[in-house]
Amino acid sequence: MWVFLKLAGRNLLRNKRRSAITFVAIGLGLVLVLFFYGFIQGVDKQFTDNFIKAQTGHIQMHARGYQEKARLMPLDIVIKDYQSLVQKLAELPHVKGVFPRLRFPVIVSTGSESLGVLGLGFDPQAEHDGVIATKIAAGEYLSDKPGYALIGAQLAKDLRVNVGDLLTLVATTPKGALNSIDVEIKGIFATGYSQLDNSVLALSLPDAQKLLRMAGQVTEITLMLNDADQADSVAQMIRQSFNDDGLEVQTWRELGAAIFELLAARRQLMAIISFVVILIATLGIVNTMLMSVFERVREIGTLMALGMTPGEIRVLFLLESAILGAAGGLMGVGIGGALLKYFSVVGITITQASQFVNVPIGTTFYAEFSWGTLVMFFVLAQIVAVLAALYPAYIASKQEPVQALRHV
Numbered sequence: 001m002w003v004f005l006k007l008a009g010r011n012l013l014r015n016k017r018r019s020a021i022t023f024v025a026i027g028l029g030l031v032l033v034l035f036f037y038g039f040i041q042g043v044d045k046q047f048t049d050n051f052i053k054a055q056t057g058h059i060q061m062h063a064r065g066y067q068e069k070a071r072l073m074p075l076d077i078v079i080k081d082y083q084s085l086v087q088k089l090a091e092l093p094h095v096k097g098v099f100p101r102l103r104f105p106v107i108v109s110t111g112s113e114s115l116g117v118l119g120l121g122f123d124p125q126a127e128h129d130g131v132i133a134t135k136i137a138a139g140e141y142l143s144d145k146p147g148y149a150l151i152g153a154q155l156a157k158d159l160r161v162n163v164g165d166l167l168t169l170v171a172t173t174p175k176g177a178l179n180s181i182d183v184e185i186k187g188i189f190a191t192g193y194s195q196l197d198n199s200v201l202a203l204s205l206p207d208a209q210k211l212l213r214m215a216g217q218v219t220e221i222t223l224m225l226n227d228a229d230q231a232d233s234v235a236q237m238i239r240q241s242f243n244d245d246g247l248e249v250q251t252w253r254e255l256g257a258a259i260f261e262l263l264a265a266r267r268q269l270m271a272i273i274s275f276v277v278i279l280i281a282t283l284g285i286v287n288t289m290l291m292s293v294f295e296r297v298r299e300i301g302t303l304m305a306l307g308m309t310p311g312e313i314r315v316l317f318l319l320e321s322a323i324l325g326a327a328g329g330l331m332g333v334g335i336g337g338a339l340l341k342y343f344s345v346v347g348i349t350i351t352q353a354s355q356f357v358n359v360p361i362g363t364t365f366y367a368e369f370s371w372g373t374l375v376m377f378f379v380l381a382q383i384v385a386v387l388a389a390l391y392p393a394y395i396a397s398k399q400e401p402v403q404a405l406r407h408v
Contacts, residue, residue, distance in 0.1 A: 004298025
């Protein structure tokens with residue numbers, strides 16, 4: 001086998017320019033496919049994590065009928081006596097946190113400016129490591145003390161307010177009456193998600209219930225789990241355990257079904273692009289090997305006349321292609337892996353990215369680096385190279401020694 005490897009290496013060096021072009025084509029094609037694959041994997045993972053943290057949690061529970069009218073944020077379809085339900089849910093396996101919330105439309109007034117925004121009543125202590133709590137840009141996070149609120153950075157700019165300013169909140173109660181309370185801005189959060197920063201005002205659950213006159217009621221209960229993949233099994237457990245409580249239970253996949261279908265379509269598009277790039281590299285290898293066969297017809301005849309079998313001729317050409325694949329694969333994995341590693345740490349910042357789609361994608365996108373991915377694509381380069389050489393190797397092995405020796 002060592003003799004065949006030496007022969008294959010020398011044969012490739014005969015026409016250095018052609019071998020180099022093929023080698024570079026394989027390498028650059030692999031860099032392109034590897035980079036986009038790793039980047040899309042990273043963005044998808046980042047999006048999923050952000051979507052869960054900022055919007056849905058792993059599981060959401062509502063009173064039956066709420067989800068059909070969720071866009072309207074109805075306040076007459078609520079979960080009552082939620083405290084006992086929260087305690088029971090917290091005891092379930094795989095549950096990391098249980099968060100009662102109250103979502104409602106509210107008008108925020110400064111005296112000179114007024115805006116309609118999304119009000120979020122939540123438990124500040126239970127969600128102390130949530131996406132809002134960890135992104136306080138000015139002021140402080142909420143405590144148990146009533147009369148305070150947090151506001152998104154862009155919303156604060158639109159209202160021309162800052163930490164310490166007073167806001168008047170006006171909302172409609174479930175019975176249709178208007179009610180208002182005054183709150184002081186305790187902190188401003190900048191999450192990087194326009195859906196939160198532009199239009200959310202968060203206050204403690206008791207203050208929200210006081211404003212809406214909804215004591216002991218919430219519109220949703222959000223569950224965070226130890227692992228997102230456990231959502232389906234835990235949701236099924238909840239449905240079986242609380243079947244008679246008039247609750248709707250949905251996982252993050254169900255809540256974001258339309259968005260994740262778009263992500264799946266994007267991955268399919270990426271697969272098509274990758275196939276085209278791989279096909280181009282494959283045709284390059286086929287062309288190189290066929291040219292090599294036609295240039296070496298007399299040499300092939302000589303080797304066969306000296307006793308080399310058709311099978312050994314095929315092995316020789318397959319080895320030449322495998323060496324090209326290995327060299328191109330190492331180049332592609334080296335450069336592509338370095339790019340993925342760099343962008344998995346530094347990322348690419350697109351400041352206005354979240355303005356274009358109604359999803360929490362943030363402003364900095366990170367690639368996903370893994371050694372397993374590099375190995376997978378290196379092996380793929382080898383397989384493509386060998387498969388591309390099958391036909392040229394077959395043509396070479398079918399040469400008749402006598403006719404080949406007469407070839408001019």
